[in-house]
Amino acid sequence: MTGKPFLLGLTGSIGMGKSTTAAMFAEAGLPVWDADAAVHRLYDQGGAAVEPVKNLHAPAVVEGKVSRDALKSWIATDKTALQKIEALVHPLVAKDRAEFIAAQKPDTIVVLDIPLLFETGSAEKMDAIVVVSAPAEIQRARVLERGTMTEAQFETILAKQTPDTEKRARADYVIETTTLEHARAAVQSVIEDVKRKMADA
Numbered sequence: 001m002t003g004k005p006f007l008l009g010l011t012g013s014i015g016m017g018k019s020t021t022a023a024m025f026a027e028a029g030l031p032v033w034d035a036d037a038a039v040h041r042l043y044d045q046g047g048a049a050v051e052p053v054k055n056l057h058a059p060a061v062v063e064g065k066v067s068r069d070a071l072k073s074w075i076a077t078d079k080t081a082l083q084k085i086e087a088l089v090h091p092l093v094a095k096d097r098a099e100f101i102a103a104q105k106p107d108t109i110v111v112l113d114i115p116l117l118f119e120t121g122s123a124e125k126m127d128a129i130v131v132v133s134a135p136a137e138i139q140r141a142r143v144l145e146r147g148t149m150t151e152a153q154f155e156t157i158l159a160k161q162t163p164d165t166e167k168r169a170r171a172d173y174v175i176e177t178t179t180l181e182h183a184r185a186a187v188q189s190v191i192e193d194v195k196r197k198m199a200d201a
Helices: 017-025 035-043 050-056 068-077 082-104 138-146 151-160 164-170 180-198
Strands: 005-009 032-034 110-111 128-133 173-176
Touching: 005 017, 005 032, 005 180, 017 032, 017 110, 017 128, 017 173, 017 180, 032 035, 032 068, 032 082, 035 050, 035 082, 035 110, 068 082, 082 110, 128 180, 138 151, 173 180
Parallel strands: 005 110, 005 128, 032 110, 128 173
Antiparallel strands: none
16 A cells, blocks of 8 residues: 555547546546536635736636636637636646545555546656546437537547547556446456556555
8 A cells, every 4th residue: 555545537529428538437446537517616705806807808707707708709810819818727636636646544545537648747747547438429429419519619629639639648547438337347446456456566
């Protein structure tokens, strides 16, 4: 036993079933930190990002919280906007994550659900990495069925993400989410394997 939490990074491209898989880890009793939820907390009223974003671009704060729509329109009109926002928000997200990890008991498996795990360089900080995956046609169907984006928007997001094949190659574990049963069994198998590794450490 190492005496510190075991950091299990969970990632996967859009439509691969990552949120569902994260929920399965939580159901199995593991603490799960969600990067997207952290950003929502930071952007909400009283969140740590509200004032800094207001100082950066006042129209982005509406009724005391950061408006994602206002950020999107700023990004669309200003080439430097995204870089500025990321420089501000990434350290706040990292702090939120560090506080979550610090609050866990030693020798706990902590799941860190980070959509851009490889893209943001967070992969190096993990003890092991789980990539959630599904065949490309299932991924496309899932995303378009949500009705929240067009095929062109989906392609744009895909282009910005590390390709699934590369993610799988860099993963310690790959969970196929073709069926819920398959994913649930894979989650259990990952937990058991990590516990074995921790016991041997």
